[in-house]
């Protein structure tokens with residue numbers, strides 16, 4: 001899994017060899033989350049090898065010793081709100097506030113004998129009050145956030161234990177939402193009923209603007225790295241201890257901070273994207289009353305993007321297992337909180353099977369290029385029944401069909417087992433495949449400007465009312481196609 005050093009290229013990880021080895025590990029009984037973790041472990045140990053010339057003998061050997069860089073006060077270790085030694089906390093839920101008092105050591109380390117006065121009064125935000133009325137408060141944690149630019153602030157993590165919404169009885173599930181992590185679009189979703197009727201048009205979440213920003217940040221990082229290499233060469237022209245090394249060393253420190261800042265921005269956006277995509281899937285499931293969400297397990301390999309450009313690198317990253325794993329992780333816990341059922345499905349053949357007649361189908365670069373098959377093509381055409389459409393859309397339909405087959409099998413046998421594409425006999429009702437007459441239970445796209453106002457997407461359907469909050473709505477375009 002290591003590419004040896006060559007004349008012009010330093011030694012590196014053989015990503016393809018790692019991927020191939022991972023693909024041959026078939027774990028048929030999980031959503032693939034452990035495969036993601038295993039891949040991350042393999043990559044970590046390869047990085048260790050590249051740095052040290054040998055593989056680590058234990059997991060701990062790969063881990064840096066954690067050092068606490070900012071202050072943290074976990075109240076759980078103290079004796080609680082009334083008898084605590086370092087803090088006192090009094091909750092006034094009626095008054096929608098809480099009171100804090102601290103006892104701290106002075107500069108010489110001597111502990112004060114009295115509590116801080118006046119006590120700190122913190123208003124409780126509405127969602128916290130709502131949760132407090134429904135659940136039980138646990139010990140909060142006070143921690144410090146130190147930004148690289150020197151600003152720092154304190155965060156109080158207020159932890160409340162609340163009961164989660166119970167998911168619908170299996171017998172009552174009427175609709176299944178199937179979604180696919182797309183090649184061309186970020187997420188494609190659609191909804192089927194148990195008879196194979198399509199009840200929602202295909203819904204595409206495109207992330208064009210977002211992709212552009214991520215690519216821009218990647219380019220920035222590449223550019224900074226080049227600068228670092230140049231400066232290091234400049235510095236190393238002089239022997240250790242030489243004062244002429246100073247200017248380069250100083251500039252290097254600044255550049256390294258800048259690179260770290262870019263990576264943080266990049267990762268924070270990825271994180272936001274996972275939350276946004278998960279929220280949208282939950283929103284669609286709610287609006288179309290689909291109590292079961294079906295998504296492919298994480299074991300499938302996705303398109304690896306195009307070329308060595310920054311955009312290619314980003315698309316590659318977007319499709320890799322870690323970021324898909326992050327979406328899956330977000331979706332899993334959000335479903336748990338919202339009382340929605342989520343089941344992984346076997347990805348094999350979902351993008352090479354006709355969703356209407358169930359026969360194997362080919363993919364092509366586009367509807368204009370039907371003379372030449374392309375395994376990674378974005379267009380699927382069925383030679384048996386003539387169905388054709390976007391490959392991601394076909395995959396979303398097939399994953400929904402797998403979800404329906406899974407549900408029917410469970411209702412018949414009481415056993416949880418995940419059917420494969422060849423085992424599903426739920427065929428789509430051909431009357432409904434065209435999607436004509438399917439109500440778009442969301443406001444039309446022309447109102448998008450108003451919909452995204454203030455970072456909120458409102459859906460006031462006749463079914464349920466849902467408000468979606470997202471930090472990303474300005475960056476990411478939500479395209480809902482009827």
Ligand SMILES: [Zn+2]
Pocket residue numbers: 354355356357358359382383384385386387
């Ligand atoms: Zn067909």
